[in-house]
Amino acid sequence: MTTAAFRPKILAFLCNWCSYAGADLAGVSRIQYPSTIRVIRTMCSCRVNPQFVTKALLMGVDGVLVLGCHPGECHYIEGNMYTRRRVIALKRMLEVLGINPDRVRLEWVSASEGTRFADTVESFTATIRQLGPNPLRGG
Amino acid sequence: MVRFVPTVCPYCGAGCGLLLVARDNRVIGTRPWQRHPVNEGKLCIKGWNAHEFIHHSERLTAPLIKDGQSFREASWEEALKLVASRFGEIKEQHGPGSVAILSSAKCTNEENYVIQKFARAVVGTNNIDHCARLCHAPTVAGLVASLGSGAMTNPIGDLEQSDCILVIGSDTTSQHPLVAREIIKAKERGAKLILADPRAIQLSKQADIFLQLKPGTEIALLNGIMKVILERGLEDKEFIARRTEGIEDLTNTVKDYPLEQVEQITGVKAKDIEEAALTYGQAERAAIVYAMGITQHTTGTANVMSTANLALLTGNLGRTGTGVNPLRGQNNVQGACDLGALPDVLPGYRSVTDDAIRAEVAGLWGVASLPSEAGLTVVEMLDAAAEGKIKAMYIIGENPMLSDPDTSHVKKGLENLEFLVVQDIFPTETAQLAGVVLPSACWAEKEGTYTNTERRVQLSRKAVEPPGEAVSDWEIICRLAKAMGFADLFPYTSAEEIFEELRKVTPQYAGMTYERLNQPEGLVWPCPTEDHPGTPILHVDQCSRGKGKFQAVGHEAPAEEPDEEYPLILTTGRVASQWHGGSMTRRSPTLNNEFPRSYIEINPQDAKKLGVVNGDLVTVVSRRGEIETDALVTDRIELGVVFMPFHFVEGAANLLTNPALDPISKIPEFKVAAVRVSKAS
């Protein structure tokens, strides 16, 4: 039922130190990537409360992207360690409930990885296009 | 030391069991009581937080006497002396009929008994009533006329066994959540749920058939359903022949309700009405559940009789999972009625006009005689006060300034009194107008019995002492009676002593004792003798009046319909976490936070026409008054109708409501008034 008309709405949480800078780099380097994402910057990826993600999905957002620093590079040393475990748990919760956990993705993107950022958005958008609109309505 | 005290919830008529958690003299929490037969270890949000207001700083702790514009604290002696002398004077000068008393559906059975005894034996008047007048007076009148007994016919737990439940005029998940549970359980067993309501309430998500009708068209709907049942031969011919009278009248009446016409009147599609009729008619065990949507109309009594008609027509009476099930609102409104806090009956629903009955009761009480004319009802009392015919009122545990219709008129009436005494646990809006305010103990601070909607009489236990000088309502009555020279009529030293007396004049309670009641099941009336096990289901072999009577009734328009000037129908009701006038729930943080303020539900199309968006401040005007409140734009409410909860004094819905009364039961038409809504300037 996915048609060309389906424009995925993706919420992207970018950590201030790495992935947001990486996104910025993609911008100044004029690297093209789909305009499906809406960005919210947090200081660290582990600031992303799982409620942000579930609330977004309940509000009808089609996918949620969480980007942080590579392991060992977190500005706060270990924040991304908690993010990783948390997103794994969150995705398991979605699966048990019956929401496709592929609608949530965690990736590590560093400040120098403009291309990687663009590729991540490209790839996730394609995934969401394939999954179709979010079946959840009404929060 | 932490103690767990098993007792009964003070909010609604479900009468759930809970454990109060108390440390020393403070209640610190609530837990459900798993052993209790009604709620089986579950509670709603009100039950869970029933303790929150107990120790609130605004609890009345001392008698207050009005001094100029404000109150000063006084001793019991001074306050009661004042009350006694004023009542005495007014009674002397203007006759006992110039005094009126409002008892409380939140007081215990024992307290309601002594309050009506006080009214009749000390003051000498039948001007005693309580808030049942505003909710289920039509049930009492209507079901007596149809079946012979004005109470819920089946136990709450029976609903789980139904195959089809028709819920009409009840927001069950909000108001009687633990009754809604039984409906949910029935559904999970495969039962069908038919819901008739002007709003898409939460229960509509569970309904198999949702009939969104216009307020005030209930009889048309029910008559339409009965017509279909008769046409399809789904009526219980054997039951009708053996156990009823008046079928010809009914048949004659409902034949004038073809579905196309019913659709015109109610706004409900003919095919949905037909489906509902077939579903109810074909069910092996069908039950009707109703509440204010049936009763709070100028045709309230007729509405009730119409539901009884449907049950009688299909033989759905006297068996498990069937019956006519009015959901009584207050935790003890059933008991307050049972114990005679009503102007036309003594305890046990026996008429005040009956010489023999009066003589019997007078004999037990040791008085020469009792007043023989029926007294005034709630709204009539306030009308009479405004006209100067009632000079003094004694209002116990009620807040007419919030809960009666046409608040400006209520205020006028109360302010016109020569003397007003208010007895309560909090300084309510009504108490503000009083000459004397007396402080009562609340539900957790006294022992006594309460009767829930399924006629179950339960013991409620004391957990802590009342604050300051507050004492239980029955003690206050005893002290006042003593101050008025009637000490010998009120010699009680415990609630149990009162119970032992009241069961002598209340046939339904005659076989009950505190010892027998000391079990989680309590006892269900009628319980005529001490070895009688109680009566969960009424009208088993025959109706209380013998044969069930078909009271044929026709649709009548509400007293005030929308017109050019007031184009919308205002219907009022409640929300899940607030209770009535709000004196308890607005002082309970968890409950108040959930629904903290007044609002009006407006359909999106109506809102658009008015240029109103969600959250806008709007002005709502009726012929009685004007208020400002917040707009909640939702498609839950149908076109042409607006809804307001009545709990909030700052957006008091009852400033707008119509005090037009049902001629039989004198209930006001809370459910229909005509209003105009506009964006506030």
Place this chain on the structure above:
Amino acid sequence: MRYGDTVRKTVQAMLEKGMVDEVLAFVRGVDERDVVPAFITDAAEAEKITVASYQPYSLASILADYGDKGKKIGLVVRSCDARGVIELAKRNQVNRDDIYLIGIECYGTVNPANAKEGEIYIFHDAMEVGGKKEALDESLLSANCRRCEYPVPGMADISCAIDGDGAIANTPKGEEMLAAANLKSQGSTVDASAMKERAARWQDKDFPNLGTDRQERLDYWLRQFDKCIKCYGCRNVCPLCYCKDCALDADRVWVERGRMPPPRLFHLTRLMHIADSCLNCGQCEAVCPMEIPLTRLYHQLHNELRSIFDYESGINIDDALPLGTFTEEEMKAGGVELG
């Protein structure tokens, strides 16, 4: 009282010898199907303690909400409650050193509403109703109990048998407790494998197959959540929900107030907060007025997380909470999986 002598003997001794200031246990209420919690301070009252198979409250939750701070408190606990206490201790809500856990073996409990008349004792292969032994009727047991893998409370200080003198000391504190009661620590005769089999069988039955239709599962849970009347019962009774300032409260930003049913975020938030440590104590489901089968959801998710994070809730007080910790290897692993 038909069973539980070991428990009562131990409690009596502990109170007499001043080992604890009070003991929290179930005592018989108004009749044999009614058990209510009580804080017992008088050794003579120990005889009122019942081990009949009813569990209307989590005593861990009662302890956290109403226990006297700074006192030495004994608790008579089934595994679920013992594990609840340990989880609370991990979170600094109770002081484990002040707590003395008298464990009682448990093969399931019943809700008196569903149960037959007469006092009920559930054994691993039989049940006794009103004094008469019968074959075990699993349909009487609470759903979570049937799936439980912890019949013997080895994480408590002592584990007592329901019937007879059997008691095992699991900790040095436990040895002191048995010594005080003049009881010898003796082995259990419980067939643990039979319980594992029963737990596996019911987990298989109750938990939907995650490999199949997601939409059906989602529709099911959304329909269940539609019934919710926001009584907060599940939150109130959960031993792990102790926050005074709860994210679900009406005056917080998360869950929009004044909506019935509440926004789904109510349930998804509590699920996310609890699941990693869910004890499968069953209190949430027991208290839900709208009969939402909560434990089916929470327990299944917990089992999933248990295997992913290799974490068992409530067993060892030194185990760090899975979402609040990480390993050396994880620091080194480059990807988004645990490595």
